[in-house]
Amino acid sequence: KNQVEQSPQSLIILEGKNCTLQCNYTVSPFSNLRWYKQDTGRGPVSLTIMTFSENTKSNGRYTATLDADTKQSSLHITASQLSDSASYICVVSDNNAGNMLTFGGGTRLMVKP
Amino acid sequence: DAEITQSPRHKITETGRQVTLACHQTWNHNNMFWYRQDLGHGLRLIHYSYGVHDTNKGEVSDGYSVSRSNTEDLPLTLESAASSQTSVYFCASSTGLGTEAFFGQGTRLTVV
Numbered sequence: 712k713n714q715v716e717q718s719p720q721s722l723i724i725l726e727g728k729n730c731t732l733q734c735n736y737t738v739s740p741f742s743n744l745r746w747y748k749q750d751t752g753r754g755p756v757s758l759t760i761m762t763f764s765e766n767t768k769s770n771g772r773y774t775a776t777l778d779a780d781t782k783q784s785s786l787h788i789t790a791s792q793l794s795d796s797a798s799y800i801c802v803v804s805d806n807n808a809g810n811m812l813t814f815g816g817g818t819r820l821m822v823k824p
Numbered sequence: 825d826a827e828i829t830q831s832p833r834h835k836i837t838e839t840g841r842q843v844t845l846a847c848h849q850t851w852n853h854n855n856m857f858w859y860r861q862d863l864g865h866g867l868r869l870i871h872y873s874y875g876v877h878d879t880n881k882g883e884v885s886d887g888y889s890v891s892r893s894n895t896e897d898l899p900l901t902l903e904s905a906a907s908s909q910t911s912v913y914f915c916a917s918s919t920g921l922g923t924e925a926f927f928g929q930g931t932r933l934t935v936v
Contacts, residue, residue: 715866745924754914754927755867800866812925814859814866 713738715803715815723821728791732818734784734801742806746775746786749798749817758786758799791822827851830915830928837935843902845931847915855918856898857925858882858890860911867914873898905935 715736724730736744743762747755759768759775761784767776772789788795801815828849837843847856854875859867869882871890879890887909889901902909915928 752930754916754929756927757924760924811869814868816864816866 713803713805713811713813715801715813717799717801717815717818719818720816721819721821723823724791726791726793726822726824730788730791730820732786732788732799732801732820734786734815736782736784736801736803736813736815738782738803738805738813740806741779741782742804744775744777744784745802745804745812746773746784747800747802749800751797755800788820793822793824796820796822828915828917828926828928830913830931832931833929834932835934837905837933839905839907839935841905843905843933845900845902845913845915845933847898847900847928848896849915849917849926850896851917851919851926852895853917853919853926854895855920855925856892857916857918858888858898858900859914859916860884860909861914861930862911870900870913871898902933905933907935909933910935 718733745760746758749755758770758773761768761777763779774787777784798817798819800817803813831846857872858870861867868884870888873879873892913931916925918925
């Protein structure tokens with residue numbers, strides 16, 4: 712069964728600090744990996760989409776990495792801001808007919824002043 | 825601007841009642857999806873559609889149905905609401921397989 716595991720489940724950091732969120736997956740065959748940001752009471756919003764051949768991708772202060780060999784990804788947030796407080800969800804798409812998405816449980820990040 | 829909207833945003837209903845949640849997108853996307861989000865679980869797929877008159881069951885489809893009569897709408901119906909269906913429901917759409925999915929704002933459903 713396809714699975715996506717994220718760690719930590721929750722994280723508290725001070726404003727201005729950096730942090731890294733982890734994602735391990737067992738989805739096969741792999742198509743792409745996405746990171747979403749979900750603010751409280753809102754729907755998820757895409758941050759990055761990475762295919763097999765991409766090792767790193769940035770979106771402003773967010774940088775995602777992908778190691779397809781070890782089936783791991785990370786999301787690094789630089790110089791955190793209060794507005795970064797949200798849940799971050801790792802989502803992996805398989806390469807079978809249908810390209811189904813498997814969602815991780817998310818990491819809840821709280822940035823404190 | 826193109827968008828995806830869900831209605832209502834909040835709903836309280838009684839056990840056994842039929843409930844329909846609406847999802848409308850203006851991107852002209854072929855693919856539409858319904859997910860539920862519960863504490864301790866990632867988003868789980870309920871039903872999905874790859875085009876008009878196409879519907880498919882997802883991981884947690886029991887007790888739910890959908891219909892796709894046009895490109896823009898994919899309403900989700902709970903035939904006989906149960907307390908276990910209390911959840912936050914998200915609709916999403918995408919242009920094609922493997923492409924970015926855009927999510928609605930969610931509907932918080934409480935079954936009492």
